[in-house]
Amino acid sequence: MRFLPLSIALIACRNTAEKTEPTVVGNAPVAEAGSGGVFSSDQPIPLDGSSSYDPDGDEITFHWSFQRVPEGSSLLDNTEVFQGNGGSTATTSFFADTSGTYIVDLVVIDSNELSSNTDSVILTVEEGQLPIADAGIDQETLEGATITLNGTASSDPLGRDLSYQWSISSQPRNSVSATLSDATVASPSFTPDAAGMYLISLVVNNGINDSTPDSMVVEVSSVNPLAPTADAGPDIEGVEDCTPIQLSASASSDPNGDPLEYNWSLQSKPEDSEATNADLSDPSAENPSFYADVAGEYIFSLAVFDGALWSVPDLLTVTAGERATNSPPTAIAGSNIVHDAGTGECELSGYNYNCTACTPVTLTIGDLAQVSDGNNDPLTYSWNVLSGDATISDPESLETTATFSGATPTEPNACEDTVYELELVVEDCPGAGVNDIIEVTMTCCGVEVIQ
Secondary structure (H helix, E strand, C coil): CCCCCCCCCCCCCCCCCCCCCCCCCCCCCECCCCCCEEEECCCCEEEECCCCECCCCCCEEEEEEEEECCCCCCCCCCCCCCCCCCCCCCEEEECCCCCEEEEEEEEEEECCCCECCCEEEEEEEECCCCCECCCCCCEEEECCCCEECCCCCCECCCCCCCEEEEEEEECCCCCCCCCECCCCCCCCEECCCCCEEEEEEEEEECCCCECECEEEEEEEECCCCCCCECCCCCCEEEEECCCEEECCCCCCECCCCCCCEEEEEEEECCCCCCCCHHHECCCCCCCCEEECCCCEEEEEEEEEECCCCECCCEEEEEEEECCCCCCCCEEECCCCEEEEEEEEEEEEECCEEEECCCCCEEEEECCCCEEECCCCCCCEEEEEEEECEEEECCCCCCCEEEEEECCCCCCECCEEEEEEEEEEEEECCCCCEEEEEEEEEEEEEEEECCC
16 A cells, blocks of 8 residues: 655735724814904904914814894805905904994814814994985975986995985875885986975985985975965854963865965954963964963964965954963962171261161072962062062062162171061962062171271
């Protein structure tokens, strides 16, 4: 038996896979959005992220966005307003579209796409220089004629583009269809449909702020002007004196529908009345009130003017009776006054002294008076000197001045008091009166004159 040799082959196994080194990503960058501040809306708002950094020294890019904007701003989701946003430049700026508080966020991203924390900066934007609206000069035209308004003289201090907003602030009562052709252009056209005065207002906006409104007037005349008619209303009876009496010209009219101006005038009054046109609350008002100071008959005339023609006057008779009830006024003339009048010179004559009077003293009276009337009547005042040598500058004014003379000492080194009595009389419209008295004491001291 023949044995064949046994061959054993040993095969070495080897791992042929390549070793992969782990990727080192590094550290995230750090964002620093800078400090806030207060800025004007006239200028770009600067932002500075230059304190941001990457611990590994990687290049970083800057990404700015709004976290909060003021009410009325449209910038919240707009990141394109930041110049160079997303680039490697650390500084940028934006223009605010309204005043208020803006919160801006900054995130920086390094070259390994690692993002930083979010850092924020608070910016307060104040109103800058407002644009200036110029509605143009006043104009005159006829009803139905088209005119062109002109706001092209409006301007912005920094030359920014303007938007326009025109409006008709007021117009004649019978104007129903007058409108502006386009209220948002610089020079709209306008066709008045009735005679009278139209007040046109213009506001411009520079993209940030509205201007102060500017106005112009369009005076529109009737094509066929006719005189207005005055109507002072029916005669008035059953009213009382010392009570406001309401007058009314509301029934007056103009055939062209022109706005009216009013002129009331007191033509006659009772013999003992002191009433004048000044007792009308407003002689040029449509519905003034009148205060009759005594019972009796008052006659008023009313004329109206439509801007071109006056009406024929209309007469109104007001018959006022005596007021049925009345509460008299109350009055406190003030506090008693004690005042140093100075010195008088005393010269020995035999066994007695002859002394000169102290210099006259002028004081305010009535400044502390307390006066009232339960019916709210107009009151009249009268100051009277009851005793002493005193002169009142304006006796019919509640607060006035009085000059006190004649206070005289009797001997050197002695002081004498001179007392003056002043009376305040207060009377209401129906004639009820009340009085009060104050005392003024002048102290005059003697000084000896040595011969």
